[in-house]
Amino acid sequence: MVGNLINSRAKLAKLLVCVLCFSFASVTSIRTSHANQVFVHPGAVNGKIELERVRQRIQSDPSLWSGTGKFAPLRALATPYTKTQSPCNLQRCEEEAKADAKKAYANALAWYYTGDARYAENAAQIFRIWVNDFEGYKVVPGVSGQSQLNAGWIGALFGSAAEVLRSYAGWSEKEKSDVKSLFATRFYPALHQESEWNGNNDLTQIDALMNIAVFSENEAWLNEARDRLLRRNPRFFFLPSDVGIDYRSTSPSWFSPVRWVAGVTQETCRTNAKLPNDNGHHTQYALASALRAAEVAWNQGDHSVYGLNQLRYTAAMELLALQVLSGDMQGVCADPKTTSSLFDTWMIGYNHYHRRMGIALPNTQKLLGNGDSKFFKSDWNIFYESLTHGD
Numbered sequence: 001m002v003g004n005l006i007n008s009r010a011k012l013a014k015l016l017v018c019v020l021c022f023s024f025a026s027v028t029s030i031r032t033s034h035a036n037q038v039f040v041h042p043g044a045v046n047g048k049i050e051l052e053r054v055r056q057r058i059q060s061d062p063s064l065w066s067g068t069g070k071f072a073p074l075r076a077l078a079t080p081y082t083k084t085q086s087p088c089n090l091q092r093c094e095e096e097a098k099a100d101a102k103k104a105y106a107n108a109l110a111w112y113y114t115g116d117a118r119y120a121e122n123a124a125q126i127f128r129i130w131v132n133d134f135e136g137y138k139v140v141p142g143v144s145g146q147s148q149l150n151a152g153w154i155g156a157l158f159g160s161a162a163e164v165l166r167s168y169a170g171w172s173e174k175e176k177s178d179v180k181s182l183f184a185t186r187f188y189p190a191l192h193q194e195s196e197w198n199g200n201n202d203l204t205q206i207d208a209l210m211n212i213a214v215f216s217e218n219e220a221w222l223n224e225a226r227d228r229l230l231r232r233n234p235r236f237f238f239l240p241s242d243v244g245i246d247y248r249s250t251s252p253s254w255f256s257p258v259r260w261v262a263g264v265t266q267e268t269c270r271t272n273a274k275l276p277n278d279n280g281h282h283t284q285y286a287l288a289s290a291l292r293a294a295e296v297a298w299n300q301g302d303h304s305v306y307g308l309n310q311l312r313y314t315a316a317m318e319l320l321a322l323q324v325l326s327g328d329m330q331g332v333c334a335d336p337k338t339t340s341s342l343f344d345t346w347m348i349g350y351n352h353y354h355r356r357m358g359i360a361l362p363n364t365q366k367l368l369g370n371g372d373s374k375f376f377k378s379d380w381n382i383f384y385e386s387l388t389h390g391d
Contacts, residue, residue, distance in 0.1 A: 037219040040300055044163035044211040045156075045292045045348070046109070047299035050389055051164070055113045065114065074384055077106035080118075081125045086134040091146045094153070098380060100126055101157035105383055108164040120168040123161055124175065130158075131178040136186025144196045151190035152204030156292065156381035159183070159211025166215060183212040188221070194228065198252050199236040199266045200286035202228065207289040207381055210296040222300070229293050229305065236286060237312040238264040259331045262311070263319030269333035279329050280320055281339040287316055288382045291349040295389075298352065306352055314361060317349050321363035344378050347385040 042048055057064060064070045081103060087093035107123035110116070137151040162179055165171060191209045195201035206225045213221035234242055235250065239262050247254050255269040267282040291313065297305040306313075323329050323338045346364050353359045368386070378384045 039217045042163055043299040044214045045160050045295050046164055051112050058113050074106050077102055078110035078119050080122050086130045089135045089137055094150050097154050101154045105157045105161040108161040112164050123165050124171050127179050131182050137190035139190045139193050148190050148195045149201050151187050152208045153380040155187045155208030156211055159215055162215040180216045200282045202232055203286045203289035207292045210293045233309050236266045237316050257332050258334050263315035271335045277337045277339050279333055279339050280323055281341045284343045284345040288345040295348050314353055318363045321367040325367055343382045344385045348389050351389045
């Protein structure tokens with residue numbers, strides 16, 4: 001009996017060693033799985049499958065690209081660039097910078113969808129001007145500021161635009177190299193310094209960093225953004241199964257939800273004294289940025305970001321969609337009224353989890369089915385995703 005016990009303990013010890021070896025090997029595999037990244041192009045937030053799907057739809061039905069067609073909002077932005085200098089790098093110039101970035105992205109997409117080189121030239125000209133004289137976003141070490149958010153907003157659009165445009169034959173290698181330098185010297189420092197403001201700021205920075213990393217083929221930036229996203233997710237998207245996080249005393253504040261359910265976010269109950277209420281407003285920005293970043297990872301062959309965060313992201317999508325549909329925060333916040341602002345936030349996640357993966361998302365589906373592209377505003381780094389990733 002003693003011999004059997006010794007044998008049993010020996011077997012258990014061997015099994016434990018195997019388990020530990022396997023666990024260590026698994027962790028090592030996770031840590032090294034992104035080494036020697038082979039970049040896929042086009043592969044930022046717009047992968048080849050999505051780009052080709054839209055291009056083929058427009059080719060088969062040119063009315064979609066007419067002044068009154070479904071893609072009219074995007075076409076309206078895809079106009080020539082007539083300015084001779086870039087905006088300043090201060091907050092007072094952020095609307096002008098946003099207009100430039102949206103115009104660059106719209107023109108790049110218009111070129112890919114239609115094949116008309118005039119659109120590509122419009123986009124390339126914007127980059128030429130910014131390369132020439134944009135001062136770059138300034139940051140103070142250890143201090144969070146608006147420059148970090150602006151670098152995220154503008155960088156996310158410029159990174160997406162540059163990646164779509166990269167195969168345009170009229171854009172020289174020298175010009176593309178200049179844009180990579182623009183990203184490295186005048187955007188990256190502000191993106192690298194993680195904002196300590198509300199989570200939507202950091203997620204916007206992550207979105208931008210993922211997109212410019214792909215265009216620049218910078219593996220270190222891609223891994224940096226991906227690691228930050230995985231750290232930020234449980235600090236922004238709540239799941240009841242989370243352990244080891246004191247959500248009631250973390251910084252930034254969670255704005256005191258009165259009911260903690262799956263899908264509550266760090267900014268769900270953020271509200272203002274004046275209407276329209278903020279409840280759900282900034283959550284839309286944050287969720288859109290997280291989904292955009294996950295989409296970039298997917299297009300680069302990393303399916304783990306979507307996979308590991310399936311419950312977090314789908315719970316947040318479904319809860320927010322229900323709150324928007326009902327106009328009520330569903331007992332989650334002391335202030336029951338949902339924001340009246342609505343952005344094109346859900347489509348990238350819906351396209352992945354429902355269309356690719358077959359997961360039922362009834363609230364999101366109902367919300368998206370309640371209107372057309374006019375129903376959703378596109379603002380900052382949320383850019384007509386019902387058109388780029390929709391049905």
